[in-house]
Amino acid sequence: MTPGKRYASSTDVARLAGVSQSAVSRSFTPGASVSAETRRKVMAAADALGFRPSIIPQIMLTNRSGLVAVIVGGLRNAFYGAVLERFATRLRDAGHQVLLVPVESDYSLDTVLEELRSYRVDAIVSGLAVLSQEVADALSAFRIPIVSCNTSVTSDWVASVDSDNRGAGRVAAEWLRRCGGTRFAYLAGPEESPASRDRLDGFRAGLAALGLGEPRVVIGDYSYDGGRAAAARLFAEAPADAIFCANDLVALGAMDAIRKRLGLRIPEDVMVIGYDDIPSAAWDSYDLTTFDQDPEGLVVQALDLVREMSENGPARGRVRVVEARFIPRGSTRNPTP
Amino acid sequence: MTPGKRYASSTDVARLAGVSQSAVSRSFTPGASVSAETRRKVMAAADALGFRPSIIPQIMLTNRSGLVAVIVGGLRNAFYGAVLERFATRLRDAGHQVLLVPVESDYSLDTVLEELRSYRVDAIVSGLAVLSQEVADALSAFRIPIVSCNTSVTSDWVASVDSDNRGAGRVAAEWLRRCGGTRFAYLAGPEESPASRDRLDGFRAGLAALGLGEPRVVIGDYSYDGGRAAAARLFAEAPADAIFCANDLVALGAMDAIRKRLGLRIPEDVMVIGYDDIPSAAWDSYDLTTFDQDPEGLVVQALDLVREMSENGPARGRVRVVEARFIPRGSTRNPTP
DNA sequence: TTGCAGCATGGGAGCGCTCTCTGTTGGATG
DNA sequence: CATCCAACAGAGAGCGCTCCCATGCTGCAA
Structure with missing residues (x-):
């Protein structure tokens, strides 16, 4: 040398x-x-x-790089950070390297894709970005296994892992009812988010099954500020006392708006339920009732799908559903038996 | 084909x-x-x-892979998530790919290093993990540029970017004093964290310059739970009314302990200052006075160091300091002029 | 016509591995 | 002593690019 x-x-x-x-x-x-x-x-x-x-000559010989691209958007949400960390750890344990690809929105994916191809990535995990059908199809043409979380697109090489959003929505409806809720509302995520829509569908179904009417819905953006604004808009129109939120950040924003700006008490005047069980949800100031999305299960299933597609080829539209665990805390009242 | x-x-x-x-x-x-x-x-x-x-044959020819490894620990802290996202975005903008390496502690780095070498990574950014001198030296032997954040190790191929921890500590001391603080305390991070130590050093120096005595110090672990526990221990011994915390998570935990468990008011009875300006710090329930570590500046400087070492070779112990911006909020009282 | 840039093009080496094939032992066997 | 085989070592091809070099071709000045 x-x-x-x-x-x-x-x-x-x-x-x-x-x-x-x-x-x-x-x-x-x-x-x-x-x-x-x-x-x-x-x-x-x-x-x-x-x-x-x-390892480079090996890659040249086999066209298998050992690289798995993980596409994420919005690491500011601690939930995504937690999931990403697990993904990365497990992928590494399985002998892969993790190529981190941050994206703002899926249209910026196009340029990224070419790069991923030129690096011969073995698979793509679309962590949590919104994946459109067009992009999914474009990706699928490359014959690279793709596993997407909480999206509903379908394509040859695209499989997905979803949290049981509908089931959780139903549970939220039932719980809020049992705790004496009467005026129901849903603070949604972005309109195009399938996860947010599914949670709402479940919530609706749950209310309907109890003979209750439609919840009021306010569109938001999955953020704390969005939650605060959504709550303000909701109450400006009419009060509610049983609010299911698209995720924890929205719920925390809503809680702060309800307490600090509207001067109402939680859970006495208003009950709130979130989704994700981010660390802040358990903090004393919030003590938020929420759903644990089971990030571990999410990751395990996703990686299993990656493995499966790597070995057996395309698995069109295969979907794995991961149970969400309900975590009752102090932002909802005690249920009547 | x-x-x-x-x-x-x-x-x-x-x-x-x-x-x-x-x-x-x-x-x-x-x-x-x-x-x-x-x-x-x-x-x-x-x-x-x-x-x-x-791109693989190119890598073989040049031994430059375009890959930059980013080593992180603890993505649960939203601040790290934010920094990581910026790093990744900027590295990609600069034409690099980001290899994400999550580590629990730096001794697990040894196995990882070999892999990074076999992938011919161009540089390593030790995001935020604690980097020991031994590991730094081992890394340095590989002649791969390494930029480390908020650590104090020195080695041929290791440069570092630090937030102005000392300066911020002094500002915290002065501000708490001007706002009427009399019994000062510091809720530290892990004992081996240079950032936590530097913040304390600055805090001490600031108090000393004002003719005040030593602050009481409680060792913690950079987490919410750690902050809550530390605050409890602090007050169990004796009350304090001006607390500087090693980071925001600790500060938020302390605030909740002070308010919910000790029944004291913030900022009337106790003032709290944090560090990082994570999103939750701005939430209505906390409104925490803190320091913005300027993640953007941190990232820019780090990448500049990477570039410099890639071009000019080792830059032994080069350190860039990034100013921290003080953000007074409602967890401290108004200063007397 | 000849000469010579100047561009376009194809051929071939070589990057550092892995894999296959061939060769060379030495010891057991008939 | 000839034969065979297992165990191991080395030679060489080839992965898919980029770079260098030689060649051919065009156009323009002499």
Whole structure:
């Protein structure tokens, strides 16, 4: 290895060890046919040169890079951070590397896709960005396994993992009713979010099953500020006393608006339920009743789908549903038995 | 391209376009010498086959992968999420790919390093994990540029970017004093965190400059629960009325402990200052006085250091300090003029 | 017509591995 | 002593690019 060079090659090691380059390669291949003596010499030379086999030629040979792209939007939400961390950890444990791709919106994906292709990524996990049907189809044409969370698009190479949004919506409706709720409302996420829509569908279905009418709905944007504004708009029109929110951030914003701006008490005057169980939901100031999306389960299922598609090819529209665990806390009253 | 193959090669394209493989390569190289006619034919064939040049052979040739590893620990803290997102976005804008490496602690880095080396990463940004001197030295031996945030290790290939922790500590001391604080305390992060220590140093220096004594210090762990517990321990011993916290999460935990468990008012009875300006700090329930660490500046400086080391080689112990902006809010009283 | 840029083009090497194939041992066997 | 085989070592191809070089072709001045 010449002084300025950053990496020694297997040829450098072979020269120093006095063996062939093939012998070096074999020494680093588990189960290959090398004598103990040769391996010893090779390892000594490798240590001396700081050699470590490059994975790049392997990628060239196999077109499998070991890279899995994880596309995320909005890491400011601690829930996404938690999920991302789990994804990354598990992917690494499974021997993959994680290529992080932050996107603002899915139309910015187009340019990104080409790059991912040129890096020969093995799979794409569309963490939590909204994935449109067009983009899904474009992606699908590349024959790269894609697993998308909480979206409803379908395409050959796109599978998805969803939280049981509908089921949770129903549970929220029932719980709020049992706790004495009478005027129901839903503070939604962005209009195009399938997760938000599904939660609302479930909420509606739950209310209907109890013989109750439609909840009032205010469109928001999954953020604290959005939740605060949505609550203000809701109460400006008419009061509500049983509010289901598209996610925890919205719920926390709503709670603050209700308490600090409207001067109402939670849960005495108004009950609030969120979704995600982000850390702040458990904080003393909020003590928010919510649903644990089971990020662990989400991640496990997603990675299982990745594995499955990598091995068996396209799995058109396969969907795995992960149960959401209801977590009653102090933002709802005690249910009547 | 045979049906089952995922990727077309430039040779496939050349065959279809009726030109040489070199011509295909040139057509995709800006500024290369190709006739318009040839390029047209190549592009048509490339589109037909869904061809996109692989970057892998390039990496082999140059040993530059375009990959930058970002090592993070604790994405649950929304501040880290925000910083990570910025890093990733800017790195991508600069033409790099982001390899996300989550670590629990720095001893788990050893195995990770080898992998990073085999992927020929161009640089490592040790986002926010604690980096020990040993690990830094080991990394340095690989001649890979490393930029570390808020740590104090020094090694040939390790540079760092720090928030102005000391300066902020002094400002906190002065502000709390001007607002009528008399019994000062510091709720620290983990003992080995240089950032936490520096903030305390500054706080001490600020108090000393005002002719005040030592603050009481309680060791914690940078988390909400840790902050709550630390505040409880602090008050169990003796009350305080001017508390500076190692970060916002600690501050929020402390605030909840002070209000909900101790029944004291903020800021009337106790004033609290945090660090980071995470989103929750601005929420109505907290309205926390804090310091904006300027994540944007942090990221810009870090990337500038990466660039500099990539171009000019090792920059032993270079440190960039990023100003922290003080954000007075309602968790401190109004200062007397 | 000849000469010579100047551009366009194809051929070929080489990056660092893995895999296959061939060769070379040495020891057991007939 | 000839034969065979297992165990191992080395040679070489090839992955898909980029770069260098030689060649051919055009157009323009001499």
